[in-house]
Amino acid sequence: DVKVTQSSRYLVKRTGEKVFLECVQDMDHENMFWYRQDPGLGLRLIYFSYDVKMKEKGDIPEGYSVSREKKERFSLILESASTNQTSMYLCASTEGETQYFGPGTRLLVL
């Protein structure tokens, strides 16, 4: 069974804090993705990674960075959180042509 996990379901952070969102998959997938989801906007791609230490910007990378030191783990970093980064963050990994999602992290930045 495909399994993608995210370290937190809910997070509350303050403006200016550095925030780490962790995603782990146990299926040896090469491609991993970070999206944010906002009402009426659907899913927007922030970054994706196609191998260890490899990353590509998605459609909305500003204010975010990522890290992939091990194949199973893909981290999203908010260097200095801002209120407009309050959102639902979804991680996914790809098996063949199919994308599988984690349960999401709902982040509130105060």
Add this chain to the structure above:
Amino acid sequence: AQSVTQPDIHITVSEGASLELRCNYSYGATPYLFWYVQSPGQGLQLLLKYFSGDTLVQGIKGFEAEFKRSQSSFNLRKPSVHWSDAAEYFCAVGVKDNFNKFYFGSGTKLNVKP
């Protein structure tokens, strides 16, 4: 550029009634097509997918979808809706150029009346 359109933002159906959710895509070749469902506060769960072959595909929870190349559509259907089907549904296109990027529609929120 690739795009996915779900023209209905909200749909309400009665329990036991049939359902059709619309999805249109824009892509130069035959894409990989997906439907996902998202319950409140949850991630996205894969319902079904189409890559090639038979244009009518069956998925989980009694859902099916039909690929119509002439209409660039991939509509999701269910003959009899259950209250537990209330959720948000996303259509997605997978593009096999560079690391399998995906494009998502903005979602259709389904309400089910008792």
